[in-house]
Amino acid sequence: MEPLAIAGIRLGTTCAGIKYPDRRDLVVIEVVAGTRAAAVFTRNAFCAAPVTVARVHLSAAQPRYLVINTGNANAGTGRQGLLDADTTCRELAALVGASPDAVLPFSTGVIGEPLPLDRLVAGLPAALAALRADGWSDAAHGIMTTDTRPKWASRQLTLAETTVTITGIAKGAGMICPDMATLLVFVATDATADEALLQQILAAAVADSFNAITVDGDTSTNDCCVLLATGQAGAKVPTTGADYEGFATAVREICTDLAQAIIRDGEGATKFITVQVEGGRDQAECRQVAYTIAHSPLVKTAFFASDPNWGRILAAVGRAGLVDLELERVAIHLDEACIVRHGERAPDYTEAQGQQVMQRSAITVRVELGRGEATARVWTTDLSFDYVRINAEYRT
Amino acid sequence: MEPLAIAGIRLGTTCAGIKYPDRRDLVVIEVVAGTRAAAVFTRNAFCAAPVTVARVHLSAAQPRYLVINTGNANAGTGRQGLLDADTTCRELAALVGASPDAVLPFSTGVIGEPLPLDRLVAGLPAALAALRADGWSDAAHGIMTTDTRPKWASRQLTLAETTVTITGIAKGAGMICPDMATLLVFVATDATADEALLQQILAAAVADSFNAITVDGDTSTNDCCVLLATGQAGAKVPTTGADYEGFATAVREICTDLAQAIIRDGEGATKFITVQVEGGRDQAECRQVAYTIAHSPLVKTAFFASDPNWGRILAAVGRAGLVDLELERVAIHLDEACIVRHGERAPDYTEAQGQQVMQRSAITVRVELGRGEATARVWTTDLSFDYVRINAEYRT
Known part of the structure; x- marks a missing residue:
């Protein structure tokens, strides 16, 4: 089954040549104004520059854009890495007329090499031009590294007689021993929920899914899991009761599906x-x-x-x-x-x-x-x- | 260099067919009456039956014989395993006219399969018939499993104008992450020392050698390291001073040599x-x-x-x-x-x-x-x- 679109979200994927030519390696996710977000990040002390920047931006503003590159983790890159992650956000913000704080950066790939910022920035217009509501499958491909298969999951459920949709994509096959969150995971819904509620639901879902898998015991420097709620369906997630449980269960199921897909695609895995x-x-x-x-x-x-x-x-x-x-x-x-x-x-x-x-x-x-x-x-x-x-x- | 003999010690090695025909898999070490011993054992909660029996015997009597088999670890074998280790000691004791408490059993090999006691016991007379003062090299071969090379080390030093010798043999190539002692290691000297002093010297030597190596992080159920002092050289290890330091250093060097040899022979190791x-x-x-x-x-x-x-x-x-x-x-x-x-x-x-x-x-x-x-x-x-x-x- 193809991933289901989420009202209020468009995704654009392109080949920026960050590490290899002609590999989809740059993804931009645009979220509608008013979208609420929650996230969990790696506990590795050497967390990557984009993790630091994404944390800061997330606490400062509601996100409007997520920008994800593969081929380079921008980790172990010190002060220059932070500047590069910041510049990525500023360049994208300038192209779309948003505040740099409203851009969240994510990177995955080799640790310790300088981010090829020029190529990344040069690819942004093409990624923006590719933005589509049904861009989930392309985006799932665009965030792959040693993965052999794209990973996505969707669920629909009814909240107070309104159908809401949840879709998630993930990448990861090695350096998998998440300690808190994992890898790169993006889950979005068109339901309405505030940040505190999203964080609670996400933390519980991650504990039973991404924090319960291991390929090699190596916790990555770049693990991130983001949950976005656009509110476009016009149905609010309550803080208790059957609808809360139903929504939280659906998020947990998506996280579990994706976590299991990561294990099935684990590097060299045969079992x-x-x-x-x-x-x-x-x-x-x-x-x-x-x-x-x-x-x-x-x-x-x-x-x-x-x-x-x-x-x-x-x-x-x-x-x-x-x-x-x-x-x-x-x-x-x-x-x-x-x-x-x-x-x-x-x-x-x-x-x-x-x-x-x-x-x-x-x-x-x-x-x-x-x-x-x-x-x-x-x-x-x-x-x-x-x-x-x-x-x-x-x-x- | 061949391993140096230790006055008061003879070793006999034979093929008992415990797991494979025609593989040297049974070693008996005879130590002269009055020999003092110290040992450190695995901290794995599922310690093997021979580990339990060796601990008990060591606390009850001075050892006269050590019996070591490969091909079967006699671990995860419950009550029957304890009986089998005990029977091994009794059978050997009967052949040589010693107390069963004076026999220490050691096993290494597959975990969880019943010890082929009949074949082991049937091999004891041949191992005893093979006892020789220069049997160290054969014994080092006899305790190998996935090892590709035998491992031994010898040192000589002077204590109060008397030359004393220390020789050790070890086996191990996988399931190597000693937590306390390691694998099977037997170190002997013709110097004189009591159990407390030997234990102190051994514990310090093991901390810097066997407890500082890892091949795969897997702590074995059967790790044992034994230090024997026959006292045949007529030179006593003092409890302090330069001679103490010299002796302790020599034991540590032997343990370090053997530990490094284990790493060099680590399963599949190229570096x-x-x-x-x-x-x-x-x-x-x-x-x-x-x-x-x-x-x-x-x-x-x-x-x-x-x-x-x-x-x-x-x-x-x-x-x-x-x-x-x-x-x-x-x-x-x-x-x-x-x-x-x-x-x-x-x-x-x-x-x-x-x-x-x-x-x-x-x-x-x-x-x-x-x-x-x-x-x-x-x-x-x-x-x-x-x-x-x-x-x-x-x-x-």
């Missing part, structure tokens, strides 16, 4: 792995165990090999750092196969069972800790030759 | 990477930054590709979780090339410089945090196709 940890004392320790499994190169290569070498999963649980873990309460399942019960190999487990599960392209690892009621879920990929190839060849 | 972090508030945060860099798949694949994609190192520093990190104080060096100064690309850095360093087979990443006096050093490998191949093929 989609869900790690579900149950019975922990709190969510933090469940996440700790889930991420220890999801980040283990040994677990990930075993999935790549379709080898039910579950001892590696058990070892990962054991080194996750949980205090007073009682091994005899631990159980581990691969889909329907119980491989570990009471902390040791389940008596009825057979290698054939494990082998059967491991052949699948989507597998759930479920760990029961047996010491509480908390749970956590993380999605990840296997570790393949292609992950190494892509990351050894990227840039060179 | 030896030293990560040196300076200027931290305490050693813990320096280690945190060093391990974040050393575990990053993106940093490791860049090293494999000889690509000076230093933005990945900067991003790893940024996500290491240091509170109040002031970016403008951060500097990063690749060997002699300063790549980041004041938190951004160094003005005089050139891609050619970076390229030149990255071609080397041994590279030091030096990070200055600029907020204190503490330092930490970690050794690691790159991440290559062969790491994936080895771990995708191992076991299947």
Whole structure:
């Protein structure tokens, strides 16, 4: 299904030649006056220049334009990087007659190289000329880097008898271990909501989606997730009740769809792995165990090999750092196969069972800790030759 | 150089067919009565059965025999695993007329499969028949799994005009992120020292060697490091002074040699990477930054590709979780090339410089945090196709 347009939003995509010729690498998103926005950003201390500028602008003014380039992250670029991000906003603002504060910049690509500002600025008129209400699909292509597929999701729902639409696009395939938000994600709706409400809904959606995925444990310097509400549908998101829940659920579903699409398109990924940890004392320790499994190169290569070498999963649980873990309460399942019960190999487990599960392209690892009621879920990929190839060849 | 023999110690190695026929997989080490021992063990909560048994035996009696098998880790094997480790000790004790408490068991290999006790026990007479004072090299081969090379180191020094010798052997190439001790390491000396002194010397040596290496961040269930002192040279290690320092230094050098040999033989390793972090508030945060860099798949694949994609190192520093990190104080060096100064690309850095360093087979990443006096050093490998191949093929 093609992404659904959002009243009050137009998108324009062009090839600015930022890193490669003839690659769509520059996207401008125009939002109607009065649009409210919320955003979450990377927690990486070395956050990129556009992240800093976008934060400042977002706190100063309502956005009218978003400008996104690939091919260069404008991160680790110091004072010049900040100037370049600022100049990008000023140049776009001058072209459209807006305030520079109303422009939010986003970048993704190689870290540490100077932004090719001239080429970026030279591409702005073409991106503006391309603005279209149905430009979502092109924009989803325009923000891709090592992604092999564009990623979008749409939902419609009824608020007080009015149909409202939500559409999101995302990019990302590597350096994926979002700590707060992730990658570049843009979600928009024609419903009406103020910034505080949008922020609340976005934060909850991100916690269960982008903050629950990992490809390689590397949190990017440039992660951003933006939620825009144009208000053009004439239906307001209430602050409580069924309509609130319905809207928040739709945003969470879009974020989850996009997060899962990122994992499915993870660099070199051949399998989609869900790690579900149950019975922990709190969510933090469940996440700790889930991420220890999801980040283990040994677990990930075993999935790549379709080898039910579950001892590696058990070892990962054991080194996750949980205090007073009682091994005899631990159980581990691969889909329907119980491989570990009471902390040791389940008596009825057979290698054939494990082998059967491991052949699948989507597998759930479920760990029961047996010491509480908390749970956590993380999605990840296997570790393949292609992950190494892509990351050894990227840039060179 | 061949490993030097230690008076009071004989080693016997045989092929017991534990996992493969005709592979040396069973080693017995006999130590003379009166030998004192110290050991450090894995902190993985799922520690293997032999680890549990060795701990108990070590606290109950002075050791006379160590028995080591490869091909099966006897981990995740629950109560049966403990019985099997115990039976191994009893069977060996019966053959030699020793107390079962005087036997320490060690295992390494696949996790979660039952120990083939019959084959192990059947191999004991041959291992005993092979006992020789110059059996160190054979034993170093006998404890290998995915290792491609045996690892040993020897030192001699003079204590109160008497020459004493120290020799160590180690195995390990993957699942390497020791948290306390590592892998299987056996170090012995003919000097005299009591358990408390040995423990103190060993703990200090391990902290700077085995606990400062990582291949893949996966802490094994079976890590053990043992230090034995037979006292046969007739020279006592004093508790302070130059002779104490000399002896402790020699033990640390042996542990460092072995730890570095493990990294050089790391699964699929093509490069030896030293990560040196300076200027931290305490050693813990320096280690945190060093391990974040050393575990990053993106940093490791860049090293494999000889690509000076230093933005990945900067991003790893940024996500290491240091509170109040002031970016403008951060500097990063690749060997002699300063790549980041004041938190951004160094003005005089050139891609050619970076390229030149990255071609080397041994590279030091030096990070200055600029907020204190503490330092930490970690050794690691790159991440290559062969790491994936080895771990995708191992076991299947």
